[in-house]
Amino acid sequence: MKQFWLNRSLYRKISKNLGLTALLMTSCIAYEPAQLIPEITLSTEEVSFVEANHTDLVVDFGMETSANESDSLLNLEVLPGVRVRSVALNGPADSAGIQAGDVILFINNLPTNEPDAVLAIQTQTQLESYIFQIQRNTTVFEVTLYGRTITAAQEARELYRLDPIATRASYRTELATIRQQEQVAAARIIEIFPNSPLGAAGLKANDRILAVDGEFINSAQDFISKVNQEFELGDTLEITAHVDGKIEKRSLKLWSPRRRISRISMRPFFHFDSSISPPSKNFSILDLWLFAVYSYSKIENENSHDILGIFNITSDYGELTEVQD
Known part of the structure; x- marks a missing residue:
């Protein structure tokens, strides 16, 4: 009996030590x-694909200019002409031999003492050539520049919105008709990328997602923003989708890196x-x-x-x- 209690006491000590070790x-x-x-970086709902620019320009000189300020830190003043800040590679100014740092004094005998004067010339009817009077260091010389006609670019067309991580798929905003009368915003699945969790949820290309956890979405971007901001990777959420003409609820587990x-x-x-x-x-x-x-x-x-x-x-x-x- 004594031996039994000794063994039992030893067993308790070993178990306690093992438990402590496991805890550590x-x-x-x-x-x-x-x-x-x-x-x-999540896009906004409304996206502009073209930056604000001088859309009224007719001719491109292939350079950027600024006021010709003195280099002295003690005596700042604006000097005659405009300074060339940058030159586009293989552009008109580059082909004419104009370099960054040059000072443009005249264009076709018109003084250019501020950048707006250069822009004003670029908004007028394009000439065959332009005579630039340039100052480089202490040398003043003359070059002929052949401007490039600026043509209006076609407006960019949005293809889809992309979720590269959580659902690994692309979507486009559409309107879906529910019960033959009600129209709601939907995110149509455009393409499903490798390792996307959509396949496991029984979703495929052209299916339309209507709601997340019972809350209707407003657009494809709204759906992407929800799954990336309101959920963690690996979370499971309920998707309401329009699949093969039927409204169905699917369980979607977001992609997880393990x-x-x-x-x-x-x-x-x-x-x-x-x-x-x-x-x-x-x-x-x-x-x-x-x-x-x-x-x-x-x-x-x-x-x-x-x-x-x-x-x-x-x-x-x-x-x-x-x-x-």
Whole structure:
């Protein structure tokens, strides 16, 4: 009977120690996503594809100009002419030999003492050529510039809205008719990309998404913004969709990068950590602060083994080689 109680007491101690060890192990394990997740910038509902510009220009000189201010920090003043700030490669100004930093004094004998004077010439009927009087350092010379006609570009046409991470698909805003009378906004699935969770939810191209968790969406962008801002990767949400002429509810689990162990630490007995960017691994046994009995590290293709802080072996260094012609 005494032996029985001794064994039982020993069993309790071992169980307690094992439980404490398991608790310590759990508290010293860290996780991180198994792959890097790029950040995306969500578009607004209304998108302008053309930046505000001088749409009334008729001729392009292929350069940007600004006021010709003095270079002195103590005596700032505006000098005659306009300074060329940049020149478009292979543009009219570049072909004429004009360089950034040059000062344009006259165009066709008209003084150009401010950038608006150059723009005013560009809004007039295009001439066959333009005579530029240029100052470069202390030299003034004359060049002939052949302007390029500016033609109105066709208006950009939106193709679709893209969700590259959470659902890995593209969508277009459409109106869907429900019950033969009510029209609501919908996000039509245009294309499904590899590893998209839409297939697992029974959704395919041309199906239309109407609502998320019972809340109707306003557009394709509204749907993309909802799943990326109101949910975490790996969350499960209820999708109301128009599939093959029927309104159905589907369970959609957003794409998840899965998780990996990034650190296990039971110092001073052992320690392990790893990183994805840059790819690296570190491992040590009996780390006694000043040195470790054994440590190993790998950064990209470089491996290093260290024993007692005395012996070190490093391998897989890249080598520089001289190439003979």
